[in-house]
Amino acid sequence: MKLNDEELTNKFSALDFDPQNIRQDRIYSKLNFEKSDRRYAMKKFIYALGTVCLVGLLLIPILNRGKVMKNQIPPDDMWASSEPAFMKNSDGSNSEAEALSDQTKDALSTVAIRPAPTVRKSLVRKSMASPRMHADMAAGRAGYAGDSFGTATSANFSGGSVWRYSSGPSFDYNSMNDESYKSFEGNAFKFVKQEPLSTFSADVDTASYNIVRRDIERGLNPSFDAVRTEEFINYFSYDYPAPKASSKDPVNIITELTDSPWNEGFKVVKIGVKAKEIEKEKLPPSNLVFLIDVSGSMYSQNRLPLVKKAYAMLVKELRPKDKVSIVTYADGSKVVLNGVSLEEKDGKQKILDAMEGLTAGGGTYGSGGLDLAYKTAKENFIKGGNNRVILATDGDFNLGQTSLEGLEKQITQAKETGVFLSVLGFGMGNYKDDKVQTLANKGNGNYAYINDLFEAKKAFVKDFGSTLFTVAKDVKFQVEFNPAKVQAYRLIGYEKRKLQDRDFNDDTKDAGELGAGHTVTVLYEIIPVGTKVPEGMPTIDELKYSEKQTAKTVNSDELLTVKLRYKEPDGDTSKLMSKVLKQEAYVPFAKATDDTRFALSVAAFAELVKKSRYSKNTDIKKLLETARKAKGEDAEGYRADFIKLVSLYEAVPQPAAN
Amino acid sequence: MNFEETYTKYFKRVFAYVCARAGNETTAEDICLNIWQKVFDKFSSFDNSKGNMEQWLFTIARNEVNSYFRLYFIKNFFSLTGNEELHQAHETQPLENLAAEEDKKLLAQCLQTLDKREKDLIGLKFFSGLNNREIAKVSGLSESNVGTILKRSLDKIRLKMELL
Numbered sequence: 133m134k135l136n137d138e139e140l141t142n143k144f145s146a147l148d149f150d151p152q153n154i155r156q157d158r159i160y161s162k163l164n165f166e167k168s169d170r171r172y173a174m175k176k177f178i179y180a181l182g183t184v185c186l187v188g189l190l191l192i193p194i195l196n197r198g199k200v201m202k203n204q205i206p207p208d209d210m211w212a213s214s215e216p217a218f219m220k221n222s223d224g225s226n227s228e229a230e231a232l233s234d235q236t237k238d239a240l241s242t243v244a245i246r247p248a249p250t251v252r253k254s255l256v257r258k259s260m261a262s263p264r265m266h267a268d269m270a271a272g273r274a275g276y277a278g279d280s281f282g283t284a285t286s287a288n289f290s291g292g293s294v295w296r297y298s299s300g301p302s303f304d305y306n307s308m309n310d311e312s313y314k315s316f317e318g319n320a321f322k323f324v325k326q327e328p329l330s331t332f333s334a335d336v337d338t339a340s341y342n343i344v345r346r347d348i349e350r351g352l353n354p355s356f357d358a359v360r361t362e363e364f365i366n367y368f369s370y371d372y373p374a375p376k377a378s379s380k381d382p383v384n385i386i387t388e389l390t391d392s393p394w395n396e397g398f399k400v401v402k403i404g405v406k407a408k409e410i411e412k413e414k415l416p417p418s419n420l421v422f423l424i425d426v427s428g429s430m431y432s433q434n435r436l437p438l439v440k441k442a443y444a445m446l447v448k449e450l451r452p453k454d455k456v457s458i459v460t461y462a463d464g465s466k467v468v469l470n471g472v473s474l475e476e477k478d479g480k481q482k483i484l485d486a487m488e489g490l491t492a493g494g495g496t497y498g499s500g501g502l503d504l505a506y507k508t509a510k511e512n513f514i515k516g517g518n519n520r521v522i523l524a525t526d527g528d529f530n531l532g533q534t535s536l537e538g539l540e541k542q543i544t545q546a547k548e549t550g551v552f553l554s555v556l557g558f559g560m561g562n563y564k565d566d567k568v569q570t571l572a573n574k575g576n577g578n579y580a581y582i583n584d585l586f587e588a589k590k591a592f593v594k595d596f597g598s599t600l601f602t603v604a605k606d607v608k609f610q611v612e613f614n615p616a617k618v619q620a621y622r623l624i625g626y627e628k629r630k631l632q633d634r635d636f637n638d639d640t641k642d643a644g645e646l647g648a649g650h651t652v653t654v655l656y657e658i659i660p661v662g663t664k665v666p667e668g669m670p671t672i673d674e675l676k677y678s679e680k681q682t683a684k685t686v687n688s689d690e691l692l693t694v695k696l697r698y699k700e701p702d703g704d705t706s707k708l709m710s711k712v713l714k715q716e717a718y719v720p721f722a723k724a725t726d727d728t729r730f731a732l733s734v735a736a737f738a739e740l741v742k743k744s745r746y747s748k749n750t751d752i753k754k755l756l757e758t759a760r761k762a763k764g765e766d767a768e769g770y771r772a773d774f775i776k777l778v779s780l781y782e783a784v785p786q787p788a789a790n
Numbered sequence: 791m792n793f794e795e796t797y798t799k800y801f802k803r804v805f806a807y808v809c810a811r812a813g814n815e816t817t818a819e820d821i822c823l824n825i826w827q828k829v830f831d832k833f834s835s836f837d838n839s840k841g842n843m844e845q846w847l848f849t850i851a852r853n854e855v856n857s858y859f860r861l862y863f864i865k866n867f868f869s870l871t872g873n874e875e876l877h878q879a880h881e882t883q884p885l886e887n888l889a890a891e892e893d894k895k896l897l898a899q900c901l902q903t904l905d906k907r908e909k910d911l912i913g914l915k916f917f918s919g920l921n922n923r924e925i926a927k928v929s930g931l932s933e934s935n936v937g938t939i940l941k942r943s944l945d946k947i948r949l950k951m952e953l954l
Contacts (some may be wrong), residue, residue, distance in 0.1 A: 140947065140948065144916035144917075149802070149815060149818075150801075150805055155819055156797075159801075159819065159826060160826075162823055163830055164830075165830065
């Protein structure tokens with residue numbers, strides 16, 4: 133049956149779907165000829181009613197949740213009054229909480245066992261079940277609240293800690309992505325009579341701040357373990373006086389003593405170290421090996437393309453006496469450029485072209501790449517110069533040596549060649565912070581996280597000297613407190629940099645490096661003798677046998693002595709520096725230097741993000757206020773950025789630590 | 791023109807168009823009830839200057855058919871009794887012209903093999919009495935595009951009819 137257009141059209145028009153007008157009449161009879169307005173008004177009203185009911189239903193669990201939380205969180209206002217700078221006001225706005233607090237206080241003073249509500253009991257039980265807590269208790273860590281988790285006598289104060297720690301590390305975060313961080317716990321208060329020495333390694337890494345900033349800006353809840361307070365503090369540069377030209381030491385130590393912004397009566401000690409600055413032209417010639425991860429995981433826009441741009445910035449900064457090699461690794465490793473000298477006419481262009489040609493794909497044979505890079509660095513070794521491997525990676529090693537311990541061993545061997553290492557972390561989602569950090573720590577290196585061009589600029593252009601030229605290596609601190617003046621102290625941050633006291637004088641123990649112009653800032657919160665130790669803080673008994681001995685050491689107004697050991701970049705024996713802090717150095721918080729107040733704001737913010745047990749009284753508004761006032765000159769705008777970040781963090785509702 | 795006149799004048803065309811879209815007369819009847827109810831509600835707001843009555847009517851009809859099917863799928867999704875098939879037309883009517891009925895069935899069958907847009911345009915073209923330019927306005931396509939799609943769908947129908 134063949135049809136032309138006309139026939140088809142006729143067929144269509146011949147169709148009659150309703151031959152007897154049955155449907156026409158039926159529909160007409162069904163039509164509603166009432167006034168439409170009224171009908172629609174009714175309809176709208178019903179819809180509105182329905183919406184209100186639905187919203188109400190949704191709100192009920194949310195509102196109830198808030199109520200339960202209020203009961204669960206133990207009140208924390210039994211510390212001092214509202215004097216300290218960052219401390220929340222306790223002006224009776226929450227009478228319910230206060231009543232509860234009074235009750236708790238009474239209970240504490242009369243009976244040793246605190247009346248724990250059922251909810252809290254269950255939380256304690258939960259924490260007992262967590263393997264991490266077990267480990268802590270087994271280790272018998274003697275610290276403020278550190279060893280009293282989950283015990284029946286634990287006071288109000290540590291009750292909060294139990295609650296926070298029972299969540300386990302970064303639960304929310306890790307369920308969504310695959311980044312890994314080494315977990316650790318914040319430092320607790322230590323008693324001077326028991327542990328008068330505090331020893332740790334210097335740290336100039338800045339990665340943690342960038343990682344956390346990235347998360348906050350994306351509205352994510354940063355992982356607790358990603359927060360390393362010392363890296364927050366050291367991200368900013370401080371205006372410390374550089375060592376005098378005549379001085380033989382490459383570093384200068386300064387100290388400051390002021391009020392603690394957290395607790396009334398407590399004090400804060402700041403120790404600042406500044407490495408000598410060297411003009412760019414006077415820096416020794418460099419032999420740089422760019423070790424670039426070109427595996428498939430580096431494919432995305434914020435990885436390999438950003439790496440190329442970052443290195444291009446660095447190449448622009450280099451001088452004619454420098455040499456550059458490029459080594460890449462994916463499924464295997466290969467040397468792309470071997471020791472191109474920038475004295476060559478088109479040396480820079482050659483490097484840039486070689487870099488432009490790199491594409492991402494394949495596995496991640498990181499250990500092979502490292503071996504080859506160190507080999508290449510060795511071939512082009514400049515004696516007395518700056519020999520350095522600069523590794524750009526997301527840390528996701530999946531071929532060859534992939535375990536943390538294995539990499540650690542490999543890099544420890546590799547650094548014996550005298551080649552330094554800078555690690556630049558790129559990417560997010562599957563970022564392996566722990567591996568990258570281990571590499572940098574063990575391989576005489578430093579570590580920065582780069583998520584945008586600004587950070588690349590900071591690392592390579594602004595901090596050119598400090599990122600790439602080491603002036604002192606294996607820098608260790610040891611602080612000795614005077615028990616006649618100081619009851620207890622708490623080192624803020626540096627948890628992962630702790631050393632054994634005896635390691636201080638052991639030159640074989642590795643520690644952090646200082647680049648040209650680097651500043652390192654260390655903060656201690658101390659409880660001076662005479663200040664009442666707050667209720668709920670576990671104390672140790674008076675020593676029975678050594679009491680008289682300590683009494684002899686009293687006649688001194690020294691609070692503490694800072695000792696610092698460092699090695700020359702190519703030296704093997706360490707040199708010692710020391711500085712004493714006396715009580716008369718004390719200035720009130722308002723008169724402390726901008727640097728100190730800003731560093732304290734940063735530290736307080738880090739603890740807040742970490743949801744540390746010491747941050748519970750921190751008032752973020754006051755913190756912000758202090759940071760604003762302490763901004764100082766801030767030519768590069770990094771401090772202004774910090775203030776922006778804090779106000780963003782304040783505005784975004786934070787999930788409670790559950 | 792009042793509502794009643796409009797109704798008697800255009801009912802068959804609208805119904806035929808909806809049939810072409812819906813594929814069976816019972817569903818079409820449901821949709822038509824919605825359409826005419828809406829036409830009645832909005833009748834006072836009809837503006838002659840923006841276009842003629844046919845355009846206005848078929849714009850409404852088109853939207854109603856679309857929203858009916860959208861709703862149909864949503865209802866189906868949330869339905870507690872499982873998937874409900876669209877009503878099938880099993881009405882027995884005294885047939886006066888068997889041949890015409892055969893043709894109708896055949897044509898309707900072919901129409902249902904087309905996709906949504908082609909069905910829409912074929913329906914508009916042969917049952918609404920609109921010309922290509924008006925169809926273009928109602929459907930939001932360009933005039934030449936309408937022509938092309940129509941041509942293509944007619945070819946398809948022709949092919950189908952040859953096969954059957």
